[in-house]
Amino acid sequence: MPLRLLFVVHGLPMGNASGGVEVYTFSLAEELARRGHHVLLFCPKLKGASPPPMKGVSVCFAPDRPAESPLLNLTDPAVETAFEDAVVKFKPDLIHIHHLKGLGAGILSVCRDRHLPYMVTLHDFWAFCDHVHLYPGAGVRTCTDSEDGRKCENCFLHVHFRGLTARRKNVRPVSDFIRLRRRFILDALLSAECLIAPSEFVRKRFLAEWKELRSKIILVRNGIVPVSAAARAPRHPPIFGFFGGMSEVKGLSVLLNALESLPHPPPLQIYSADRSILMNWLRTEKYDASLGRSLRVRGKFQRRHLNRILSGLDVVVVPSFVETFSLVAAEALSAGKPVIASRAGALGEMISDRVNGVLFSPGNSMELANWIGRCVSNRRFLNRLRVSDSIRTVHDAATEMLQIYSKTLMRGIPIHPFARRQHLHLPKKISDKFTYLKSAHRIMQQAEMLRSQGQLNKAITRYQRILRNDPSHIIAGYRLAICYFEAGGLAAAEIMFRKVLDLISRLSIKISTEAYEASSAFYLAQIRLRHKDAGDGIRWLEHCLKIIPYHHRARTLLARINISPSSDISDIR
Structure with a gap:
């Protein structure tokens, strides 16, 4: 029935x-x-x-x-x-x-x-x-x-x-x-x-x-709906593919950092619905300059073309920080393509390490670079990554x-006759507080828009307005410090970044603050290095890496200082 x-x-x-x-x-x-x-x-x-x-x-x-x-x-x-x-x-x-x-x-x-x-x-x-x-x-x-x-x-x-x-x-x-x-x-x-x-x-x-x-x-x-791709030996160099948007959880920056560290990056095709935003981001972060012709941003695609797209790839990379299932990995395996994936969430259940793909630690661009390099240099290794045919279908x-x-x-569940329900009403103190937070958020959005347009003084005024109402507002303080830094006010920026770190240190729970703490330490390192204080600059870089061990910019800058303490840091993104 x-x-x-x-x-x-x-x-x-x-x-x-x-x-x-x-x-x-x-x-x-x-x-x-x-x-x-x-x-x-x-x-x-x-x-x-x-x-x-x-x-x-x-x-x-x-x-x-x-x-x-x-x-x-x-x-x-x-x-x-x-x-x-x-x-x-x-x-x-x-x-x-x-x-x-x-x-x-x-x-x-x-x-x-x-x-x-x-x-x-x-x-x-x-x-x-x-x-x-x-x-x-x-x-x-x-x-x-x-x-x-x-x-x-x-x-x-x-x-x-x-x-x-x-x-x-x-x-x-x-x-x-x-x-x-x-x-x-x-x-x-x-x-x-x-x-x-x-x-x-x-x-x-x-x-x-x-x-x-x-x-x-x-x-x-x-x-999944099974995907069939044309069977063929991997190209040399193999073509790698990434499917996903700009969400940080998908780990695109981890993949790009890994490719940057290779002397001869292999071709990478990126399929993303956010193509225009992604292209601007690649230019801002200078990935387009460092990776050059090896990078291809393809934009949106129709799912009916997925067979043809996967036929044009040799390896699919899934560098996510968390996955509860991963449609991308399942479809790649279904098409007979090995997957290089982070050992994150459900990916470890789908991929057998060195059987139908390889696994690396989430966020570790150096380990990912090693596996990509091995796939490029060792064709026998890539050929050995056979794909399981036991992919579960939607059928x-x-x-x-x-x-x-x-x-x-x-089990027999009684269906009760309908009458309009009473909807949940929140306590007034909660709704009032959310109204205040929403108002402050609007001012933050205005300030961000002004900053992106280069109107730093107007942006600074708005961040200061938020801080007058709440001197403990960590993100407003952090954004204000960046405005000072971009405007050339290094002394004011240093004071503000130190204040942000002090506010973070007062929190008993620091989830969601790591990015601001690490980034503040990185900016302080740049300020100290511009003041020719290499010792203090290195200490701040080490503090940044203690919070986020795979912080690419901090690692790059620290390596440059260790090679030549008088290096110019102006081109570090």
Whole structure:
């Protein structure tokens, strides 16, 4: 008997601008529809784009949001009402929630309060992490324990408001909100029929965070639409490929730093939806000059062309800091291409080291450079990297999911009649504090725009305005110090950078501050070196590397000083 299935997801696959979650959810929906089941996708409205062609799958769009905010990510009455209407009209047998970013966790409570049968696939860590991927950035290690949310304050302020501060009265309402959000989502997850983890890494991390979910989580690995590429011997030199955007968690800078360190970098093709932004970034960071003709930025591609694209590559590189599944790695292996990947999250479950690829430590560009160099110089080694043919397909995943759906529905879940729900209302002190933080964030955005336009004096005025209201605002102080540095005021910049380091030292938890601490130390090293104080400059560089061991610019500058203490540092990016 055909099932009526309602999928909830945060987007549809649009070229390669989509992530693996959207592609997998859409592929699963199409496979289920091909088998005769009725599938409706509920997702945010697409902005300036048409939905992809769909085979037997219907789509219902949530209403537009005025803007993203942490409050709407918890509960959005307009979205919840639209979701209730979709449930009433479609009358699903089962609701399968894949992702709630852009929709709000309130959808979970709609299902729970209405006693609707629902399950959740935990594609990432959005349920309890504001960074989504447990990665605070700057090349530091991922978060392994939030200490029941106590470590989340800095990340929350950083992600939503660029508002890191050492002032406790600004942090307290944030702590209250984090506790409220965690309890709200955990209660809703506990009411689900089951929770699906796409990898053992995800399952273990959720259980480390919420032991109460132990009886709920089952392992069901994602599947892919098989990709076939023309079989051929690797070229010499081999052509490497990278698929992904500018998000730091994808590790593109790690790959580029690795190529820079090689005497003869092999060709690299980058497929990214952010092509224009990426090209500007490459010019700003001087990668285009250092890597020259070996670098090719291809931009967007249609997924129907993926076979041809992978046929033109010999090795795919996945240097991510965190992966919960990695569609890119799975599709590359399916096409018979070996993968060089970081030993991060689920990648270690998919790739057998030196069998169908090689693994390196996340963020370690030197180790990655060694493996790339070996693939280039040793054709026999590259030929030995045979690819497993046991790649799980979306057909396999759909078969297993149907078994789970059937078992769930056999338990018999009562459907209660509908009545409009009372939406969650936040305490006034939390909403008032968020209004203040949002106002400060707007001023930060104005200052950043002015700085990018070269209007440093106006940018300085705005950063000073934020600091008058909150002298402990770490990011405003850091940005102000950079403005002073760029304007040539080295003395003022040095004072401000030292103040930033002092503010960071007062924090009991330093997650999300590592980038600012390391970068402040790097700027202080440059200032001291310009004052011909090599000893102090080296000490600051060593401090920077103590925080972020693979800080490429600090390593480059330190190596140059060790070779020639009087080296010019003006061209270090």
